[in-house]
Amino acid sequence: MLTPQEVIDSEYLESRCALLEIAAMFDRYDSAVQRTGQNAENPEKLECLRNALSLLAKTDSSDNRAEQLLHLFATV
CATH class of the missing domain: 1.20.5 (Single alpha-helices involved in coiled-coils or other helix-helix interfaces)
Known part of the structure; x- marks a missing residue:
């Protein structure tokens, strides 16, 4: 059984990467909206x-x- 700190230490980088990918997707969507003038x-x-x-x-x-x-x- 992992300690709370071990959970954070072992999964921090992967979780950070997933959040960055989500942020980038929202940025790409906003850019597409600005470029086309349309929402989805x-x-x-x-x-x-x-x-x-x-x-x-x-x-x-x-x-x-x-x-x-x-x-x-x-x-x-």
Whole structure:
């Protein structure tokens, strides 16, 4: 069983990379909107990702974040 610090130490770089990839996707979307002057025709997936980030940011430690995300993603 890992300690809390060992969990952070072992997964920090991979998690940071995933967050950077998500940020880059949002940047690419915003750039495409500026370039074309149009939003996505069906923005449900984009809104789902925004909701997922919001859920992660405000969920306390007693909640099962992965399960909540699976339920959220099942709606798209």
